[in-house]
Amino acid sequence: MIEYIPQFLFVIVLITAFLFFAKNVFSLRRNINLGKDIDRKDHKYLRLKKMIKIALGQSKMVVKPISGTLHIIVYVGFIIINIEVLEIVIDGIAGTHRIFSFIGPVYDVLIGSFEILAFLVLVSVIIFWIRRNVMNIKRFLSKELKGWSKNDANYILYFEVVLMVLFLTMNATDYQLQMLGAAHYASEAGLSGSFPISQFLLPLFDDMSIRTLVVIERSAWWLHIIGILIFLNYLYYSKHLHILLAFPNVYFSNLENLGKIKNLEAVTNEVKLMMDPDADPYAEPVGGGSEEDVPEKFGASDVQDLNWFQLLSSYSCTECGRCTAECPASQTGKKLSPRKIMMDTRDRLEEVGKQLDKGEKVNDDKPLLDGYISREELWACTTCNACVDACPIGIDPLSIIMDMRQYLVMEESAAPVELNNAMTNIENNSAPWPYNQQDRLDWAKD
C-alpha cells in the first residue's frame, strides 16, 4: 500500500493544479466577455494561416534578430520539453520509470534534444536577464515597467533557470542511477535516454550512494513538475499569459488595412436620418421606441465599452515594448506609450474582475479614462500605426486610443481647442481651415 503514496500524492497535486487553472481560465473568459461584441469569426482560413505564420512561426519576432532568435529558442524549448512533461505526468500517475523509453533509439534522440534545448534555454534566459537588468535597453526602462512589471519579468526568468537546472539534475542523477544498476531505474534493455548535457554534471554525484542519489533524483523530479504546475497557475497573474493567448490573439486580430478605422453604425443611422429630406424629425424611432433605444454611449471611457478583442489583447500583451519603441510620441518624450495603454486596460479590467468576484457592482471611482489613461496621452497619438505594425502578436493599441477619443469628443465635447476650431471649420466650410468652399478651385486660376 505504502508504495502507492507518491502516486496518490501526485494525482492530488495534479488535480489541484488543474482546478486552480480552470478557475483562472474562468475568470479570464468572464472578464474578456465583459467587452462589446465584434465580428472576428470571418475568414477562418485566412485567420488560421495568419496564426500559423505569426504565432506558431514567430515571423514578427525576428524583426529584432537578437531578441527574436533568443525568444525562438526559449519558445521551441518550451514546446518540445512539454513532450517530456507528458512522460513525467504519466510516470507520476503510473509509478513507472521513463515509460516512453520502449521506443528505443528515438527516445534517446528525444531526451538528448531536450537536454540540448534545456541548455540553450538556460543560456538564452541568462542573456534575457542581462538585457533586462544590466544593459540599458530603452524599451525596458520605461516608467510603466517600474515595480511589479519589472519583477514579474525577472521572476519568470528565475523560474526558467530553476526549472532547467532541476531538469538537468534529474537527468544526471537518473543517468548515474541507471549506470549503477539501481532498482526501478536500470533496465535490462540497457540505458534509457541519452544525456549529452547532464553527463557533464556526473562528477558532482560521483561518490554518492544510491540512496542519496535517489533522494536527489526524486527531489529534482518532484520540484520540477510542481514548478511547472505553479508556473501554469502563475500565468494568470503575469504578463506571461502570452504563451497561451498569443495564438487566439493573432487569430482574431484585424485583417483589414491598418489605415481603416471602423465606421460607427449607430452614427451612420443618425446621420442618414439627418440627411434624408423626407425624414420626419418627430417620428417615433423604428421599432416602437422603447427605453432600450436610448442611443448607446459613443466611444469608450471604461473597459466595458471596449470590445472583447481589445480586452483579450490586454491580457495577451507581454509588455515587450516594441510598440512603444516605434511610437513617434514616445520617442519624442510625450506621455503616450502604447504599451501602457494595453497595461492600463488590463489592470483596470482586473480591478473590475475583482469587484465582480466580490459580488459587487462595478464602481466608477477609477475608470479607464482619467483613472488609468490620461487625456494628454490620448491626444498625443498621431494614428501612425507604428505600434500596431510592431506588435509581434497583432495587438492594436491604436483602436483603444481611437475609441477613447470618440468618447471624449462625442460624449464630452472635450477636444483640444485648436481641434474644435478645425472641426468647426470642416462643419462650416468643409475644410479644416477657414477658407470658403466656393474658393476651392482658385488654385487653378492663380
Next chain:
Amino acid sequence: MSESLKVPTMASYLAEGKQPEVLFWVGCAGSFDDRAKKITKAFVKILNNTGVDFAVLGTEEGCTGDPAKRAGNEFLFQMQAMTNIEVLNSYDVQKIVTACPHCFNTLKNEYPGLGGNYEVIHHTQFLKQLLNEGRLKVEGGKFKGKRITYHDPCYLGRANGEYEAPRDLLRKLEVELIEMKSCKSKGLCCGAGGAQMFKDAEKGDKEVNIHRTEQAVETKPEIIAAGCPFCNTMMSDGVKNKEKQDEIEVLDVVEMIANADDL
C-alpha cells in the same frame, strides 16, 4: 505655368455628356495650402502633358472627414463622407486619384462602408500606372545622381502597404536613393497624422517633425522626397528649424517628375 493648365470640372463634363477617365481628388491642403497647391499644379501638369482625361469636383469637393474621424468626431466624419458620396455617386465616379494619402486612405477604406465604392489610388501609384502603360516617360533629367531620401507617409505606407510606387518613380529619375534609419513599414511619422496637424503637440522632449527631420538629415540628402502635403509641411518646417533650407529641398515625388526636364 498655370495659364496653360487645363482643369476641367465634373460639372462641365456632365454638361457635355462625357465621363472622365479619372477624378482627381485635390483635397483641402491641395486646394488651399500655398505649398501644397504647387504639388497639385505639378500633378495637373503631368496629367495635361500625358493627355489623361481627368476632372475635379472643384467647389463641389469637401473635406473627406479624415481629421474629424481621427480626432474622434465620427458624426462630423460621416456627415462629410455622406455628402461627398452623394456628389461622387451622382457623377457616377468610378476611379479616383488623389495626391493626399489621408484623403486616399479615407476614400479607399472608410467610404465603401457608407455607400461610396470607387477604385482609389494615390498619385504615385497613378504615375506608376502611366509609366507602365508607356503614357509617361521619365528619364533622369535634373535629378539624376542626386542624393535623395524618401519619407514614407504613414497613410500610404503602413496604412495601405504602398512602399514601392514612389520609390520606383524616384529610381526612374536615376537618383541616388538613400533610406533613412526608419523606413518602409518602420517609417517614422512626420507628426501631422491623427489630426495633429491642426493642434499643438503635447509636452515632450522635442517635436516629432524635428525628430524625423534629424533622421532625414543624417542621410545627407540634397532632397527629401515626400508623397503627402502634410508630411511636406512638417519636413519643410523641420529643415528650416535645422537651418538647412539652403542645402536640402523638400519636394513631392510628383513635383520631381513634373520638373525633371526644367533645366
